[in-house]
Amino acid sequence: MEYKLRTEKPNITTMMEFILLGFSDILNFQWILLGIFLVLYLTILMCNSVIVLITRIDPILQTPMYFFLNHFSILEICYVTATISRMLMDLLNQKGHISFIACATQMYLVLLFGGLECLLLAVMAYDSYVAICNPLHYGLIKSPQVCVQLVTASWVSGVPVVIGQTWPVFSLPFCGPTTINLFFCDPSPIFKLACGDAFVNEIAVYAVAVVFVMVPFLLTVVSYGKIISNILKSPSARGRAKVFSTCSSHLTVVVLFYGTASTTYLQPKQNPSEDTGELISPFYTVWISTLNPSIFTLRNKDITVALRKLLSKLSA
Template identity: 75%
Template sequence: MEFFLLGFSDIPNVRWILFGLFLVIYLTILMCNSIIILITSIDPALQTPMYFFLSNFSFLEICYVTVTIPRMLMDLLTQKGTISFFACATQMCFVLMLGGAECLLLAVMAYDRYVAICNPLHYPLVMNHKACVQLVIVAWTSAVPVVIGQTCQIFSLPFCGSSTINHFFCDIPPILKLACGDTFVNELAVYVVAVVFIMVPFLLIVVSYGKIISNVLKLSSSSGRAKAFSTCSSHLTVVVLFYGTATITYLQPKPNQSEGTGKLISLFYTVLIPTLNPIIYTLRNKDIMLALRKLLAKILT
């Protein structure tokens, strides 16, 4: 059994423009995140928990976009769009697993900033290397069994109608629209998983930043307040962008989400936000920019 990913075949006149645009975006994401991983690995000044988490986040972003964009590029190039049942299930599984890992890793990064700003004296003890590795492992693996179970549940449904997926990758909302029979249990499971992996980490982030802002406002030095806010503003920007679009996709009632709107929102969290993330983190981070300049100086000399 095969599905057909409609993608952007309904606007064939801009096919080559979209192909060139998405190719440039994909290469930019790969290059920028690889540079972040490289400089956080080789620069001694960046051997801290914050940059350890940032390095993991950059690697996660590379994996996340690689699951969707190359397939989208191939469909734009060949105009075929056919995808096997197993390949579709595999793609959905990896998108959800990596998306869940990103939610949890963003929460871990918020906790790191909370400890650094609110308990600076205990920071080296609390965020030691072993603790950081354990937090990253939990972030990467927690969603795996849940997502595998949910994917198997969705793809065990009967698909007896159309096989055309009005999307550019295999995502839950468009797949459920193709299923025959009652999908209430599946939709309920989607809501439960979305609450656990989107809303719970988001609430933890909100609590962390509430405590951070409260502590920062108590600082007597205006330069200290500015420095504390600058270290958090990048992370907070990424959180708002990612969680906002993910919430609209997976927590919005099914009848209210049009296919065109769903496709546009998915473009935000699968393509646009991963493109902005390295820019947000590098341009607003003096340590990263300094390390980048030192690396360029070494390469050029």
């Protein structure tokens, strides 16, 4: 594979593009993988688009919970598009070349949408907490204005934070090799391509990531801790089951999201398994996004009813 280099100083070069290896080691299955991931991508687009549509047009779903679900589905579309669309193109033309600017842009978008999902999951957990533990004041606490402010604050806070993560990575000089053993640009493998000592930059990026992820994670854990405590205090087993069913879908998504993320990014550095990382990263970015719409809809009677109404109108 060819790649362009621009010489700035003797023996030091700045790379103008990287090579995403992705699934290049299994060339015989490129077209099969292309078909599988294309179907998954279209499924994610269709399912999340349907959720966005029905949560906007159905009068029953005009509540804070579905308002947040609407924005979460939009984020899912954006997050997966930032990763899988590039992978589909690479599988189609069997090339993994990505320019320096395109790689930085992709990393920025992946980190932004991933971070926003963390914040929105925390907001949704807080929404469940208020609905279950403080139902009499739910309408006052979760007014339409407050809901809009929470979503807006998530977006506004995410943009500068992710710029602070992306800049330290791509401000470094790179001198080869150019290959990244993933199908999208991620900070960890790119740091390994940098010339010289990138320790300070790595610490800066990961410190910001820890704060940006751990704060909403802890808020989510605290919210569900109080929810579970409230459920256990209920004297009726039927009442406990009913209350738990209202937040079980969101809790499942939280466990899958943080569980696969921790498995992907908290692997021991002493003997990292590149093959494992390559297999887990598609699961984290694609499989979970494929599961989320069904998790939110199959156990939700309001969404099921709204879907039936929509289908009946379309078939009429």
